[in-house]
Amino acid sequence: MTPSARFYALAADLSVGILFCTRLPLAHSMPIRGNDVARASWALPIAGVLVGGIGAVVYAAAVSLRLPALPAAALALAATAAITGCLHEDGLADTADGFGGGKDRAHKLAIMRDSRSGAYGASALVMSFLLRWSALASIADPLSVAFALVAAHASARAALPAFMRAVKPARSEGLSAEAGRPPAASAAAAALLGIIALLIGLGALGTLVAVVLLAAAGILMAWWSTREIGGQTGDVIGALEQVNEIVVLLVAAALLTRP
Numbered sequence: 001m002t003p004s005a006r007f008y009a010l011a012a013d014l015s016v017g018i019l020f021c022t023r024l025p026l027a028h029s030m031p032i033r034g035n036d037v038a039r040a041s042w043a044l045p046i047a048g049v050l051v052g053g054i055g056a057v058v059y060a061a062a063v064s065l066r067l068p069a070l071p072a073a074a075l076a077l078a079a080t081a082a083i084t085g086c087l088h089e090d091g092l093a094d095t096a097d098g099f100g101g102g103k104d105r106a107h108k109l110a111i112m113r114d115s116r117s118g119a120y121g122a123s124a125l126v127m128s129f130l131l132r133w134s135a136l137a138s139i140a141d142p143l144s145v146a147f148a149l150v151a152a153h154a155s156a157r158a159a160l161p162a163f164m165r166a167v168k169p170a171r172s173e174g175l176s177a178e179a180g181r182p183p184a185a186s187a188a189a190a191a192l193l194g195i196i197a198l199l200i201g202l203g204a205l206g207t208l209v210a211v212v213l214l215a216a217a218g219i220l221m222a223w224w225s226t227r228e229i230g231g232q233t234g235d236v237i238g239a240l241e242q243v244n245e246i247v248v249l250l251v252a253a254a255l256l257t258r259p
Helices: 003-021 034-064 069-084 087-101 105-113 119-139 142-158 160-166 175-179 184-229 234-256
Strands: none
Touching: 003 034, 034 069, 034 142, 034 160, 034 184, 069 087, 069 119, 069 142, 087 105, 087 119, 087 184, 087 234, 105 184, 119 142, 119 234, 142 160, 142 184, 142 234, 160 184, 160 234, 184 234
């Protein structure tokens, strides 16, 4: 592949990654298919940087208008949810409903396809927003919040390609099955970008702690989803992204909160 062709391929992957993760109005000449997402998965942490950056701008704007940390954090979270179309929140709710309310594998998968949210899903969403909101509000300083948001959104997505490679799809159809396993190079590049984001946002100690916890979260989700439904789905991947965000923001709150 020539350098120019390689450049256009990387630009196309970046466009796919951003379009998949956000509602930003980027032009793309072809419909996005599952295997496009797998190939472009290295770009997911870059999309996360954009999402976290938008949340950081909203937080800074709220603080500049003299809003306290609590509503400023809520507005930042609302902005990140809006820019992603609640993509990962939807996955978390569906996974919680399926794993919590299903009687067997088939029933759990059927529940996860249902667009309606039940008690398990609603509770999971409330806990996700509460944990992220309280973590951001406790950090308070706009610059530290910006670092935390960017690090959390980038690294949360950076771990997903490796998870998709390690855990087989639970269904023979659907986005996850269509996507297949991301290339090893894409998974490695995504992980590297996530680590860089963590180093910039949380420093060496925070990165070490976050990487260990993110790995533990991925292993636990792999075991749980395999036990419950025989593998992973797009909803499970979305749920893992939410768990990863929470993990990184809690680490950031522990390290960046003013005494």
